[in-house]
Amino acid sequence: MDWLRIGAFGLLIIYHVGLVFAPWNFEPKDRAAYEWVTIPLVFTNSWRLSLLFAISGYASAALLARERVVGAFLRSRLARLGIPLAFGTALIVAPQPWAALAGEHGYPHGFGYFLIHDYFRFGRIDGVLVPDWAHLWFVGYLLVYTFVLGALWSLPPHLRSALRRGAERVLAGPWLLPAGMAFVLVARLLPPGWSDTRALVDDASAHAVYLSSFLFGVLLRRSEALRLAILRQWKIAGLLGLAGYLVVAGFEARFHGSVPRDLLAPFLIARAVQSWGMIVALFGIADRYWNRDGAWRATLAEAVFPFYIVHQTIIMLVNFWLADSAIGAPGRFAILIAATAGGCWLFYLVGREIGPLRPLIGLKRTHARAFPLHAPAEAVPAE
Numbered sequence: 001m002d003w004l005r006i007g008a009f010g011l012l013i014i015y016h017v018g019l020v021f022a023p024w025n026f027e028p029k030d031r032a033a034y035e036w037v038t039i040p041l042v043f044t045n046s047w048r049l050s051l052l053f054a055i056s057g058y059a060s061a062a063l064l065a066r067e068r069v070v071g072a073f074l075r076s077r078l079a080r081l082g083i084p085l086a087f088g089t090a091l092i093v094a095p096q097p098w099a100a101l102a103g104e105h106g107y108p109h110g111f112g113y114f115l116i117h118d119y120f121r122f123g124r125i126d127g128v129l130v131p132d133w134a135h136l137w138f139v140g141y142l143l144v145y146t147f148v149l150g151a152l153w154s155l156p157p158h159l160r161s162a163l164r165r166g167a168e169r170v171l172a173g174p175w176l177l178p179a180g181m182a183f184v185l186v187a188r189l190l191p192p193g194w195s196d197t198r199a200l201v202d203d204a205s206a207h208a209v210y211l212s213s214f215l216f217g218v219l220l221r222r223s224e225a226l227r228l229a230i231l232r233q234w235k236i237a238g239l240l241g242l243a244g245y246l247v248v249a250g251f252e253a254r255f256h257g258s259v260p261r262d263l264l265a266p267f268l269i270a271r272a273v274q275s276w277g278m279i280v281a282l283f284g285i286a287d288r289y290w291n292r293d294g295a296w297r298a299t300l301a302e303a304v305f306p307f308y309i310v311h312q313t314i315i316m317l318v319n320f321w322l323a324d325s326a327i328g329a330p331g332r333f334a335i336l337i338a339a340t341a342g343g344c345w346l347f348y349l350v351g352r353e354i355g356p357l358r359p360l361i362g363l364k365r366t367h368a369r370a371f372p373l374h375a376p377a378e379a380v381p382a383e
Contacts, residue, residue: 002301003290004282005055008048009304013311013344015044016135017336020319021329024257027100027316032329035256042248046194046275047241049138050184050213051282056142057217060149065221074150081143084362085136088309093134094119095313099320100128135312137198141207144200145214152215164219171216172225176233177240177280184209185272194271213279220283227287234284237277244274305362306348314343 018041019026023033060077067073098114101107105126107114119130133140152160170179187208188194196206220226230237247270251259259267318339322332351361359365 001055001058001286002297003294004286005052005059006297006300006304008052008055009308011044012048012052013307013340014337015041015048016312016315017333017340020315020336021333027096034329038252038257039249042252043245046244046248046271047278049196050209050275051279052138053142053145053210053213054217054220054279054283057145057149057214057219058221059217060146060214061218061221064149064153070150070153073153074147077143077146079359080362080364081139081146083359084305084309085133085139085143087360088136088139089131089133092309092313093132093136096134096316097125097128097130097132099316101125103320103323136309137200138308140200141210142214145211148211149214149218164222167219168223168225171219172223172229176226176229177237177276180276180280181240181272183212184275185269187212188268188272230280230284231287234281234288237284238281239277241274241277241281244270244272244277248274302352302363303345303348306351307344309361310347311340311344314340318343 018037021032021034022037022041023035024038024041063076064070064073067076094115095111097119098107098111101114105128107125109118118125121130123130152163155163188205190205190208192203193205197203198206220230248267251263251267251270315336318336319332322335325332327335347361351357352363355365
């Protein structure tokens with residue numbers, strides 16, 4: 001599961017760099033947009049976040065089993081998720097709206113002035129929300145889902161067992177793929193559809209999918225029957241997921257995101273098939289081929305959360321500085337990838353060695369050490 005999580009977050013960073021060059025609504029934006037960039041992007045955008053929430057559910061179930069007491073588990077999760085969320089929103093994310101205002105709206109002041117005088121207005125400046133949790137919405141949603149798990153765990157044991165058995169009857173057998181795909185399809189018919197608001201209170205379709213993905217991960221951690229069902233069906237799930245992608249990519253190449261109403265049904269079905277098929281396939285691949293340790297596994301697993309906290313701010317600032325350069329798009333893409341990877345590593349390596357910074361970037365309060373190859377097993381975060 002660590003390798004799957006490491007790979008998923010690495011793919012997320014590449015995806016966000018790719019969004020810079022796509023014509024979709026995303027900040028930061030390159031000075032030119034390329035329609036063809038959307039074709040590789042749609043390979044992941046229907047399932048990448050659901051996969052991350054499912055992995056987080058699996059890890060949360062493991063942590064809850066270790067803590068045993070719901071209150072202790074929730075306090076631990078509140079510290080490991082809530083502190084980085086507050087710190088990230090207050091400081092790490094702040095350069096993003098500043099760069100958007102300075103680059104697109106002619107904001108005349110430097111970042112220091114913006115942070116002191118304008119960032120905490122709690123409103124909008126030229127349509128740009130301040131303050132904003134930006135990409136850290138994922139952490140906020142995950143924190144809410146963690147408390148949902150705590151509430152479910154507080155139910156009487158016989159009721160919890162009944163819920164688990166009911167879920168296993170549906171998912172740990174031949175209905176794993178059709179039931180999951182049908183659920184994603186129906187859930188995404190809720191408002192706002194496939195376009196998440198990421199504002200927590202008006203995101204019904206996202207909560208339906210992401211909370212269910214999170215609870216699917218919880219069930220997987222506790223259900224050998226479900227694990228074996230995934231191992232039996234991951235190959236067909238992968239084929240269906242790839243077939244769904246080919247259909248979605250065809251629609252994107254033909255209609256550039258504006259699918260005609262009379263063709264909307266097959267498009268939405270293909271996205272649901274792609275989403276659930278790829279999630280099941282990746283869990284099966286991870287179980288079959290990645291269930292082994294490696295020299296860098298623990299260090300990379302610990303680094304994932306700090307990487308996530310800082311990566312989008314680095315992308316936005318580097319793209320802001322590249323805005324007036326004569327470097328072509330391939331060069332700008334390479335620079336963004338290299339700068340983001342290097343900046344994330346520096347953020348993690350420095351932060352992990354400074355005790356007071358560790359909880360601010362999602363790491364446990366352990367004594368700083370001199371750059372060990374392996375992170376201590378108990379320090380591996382599971383967000």
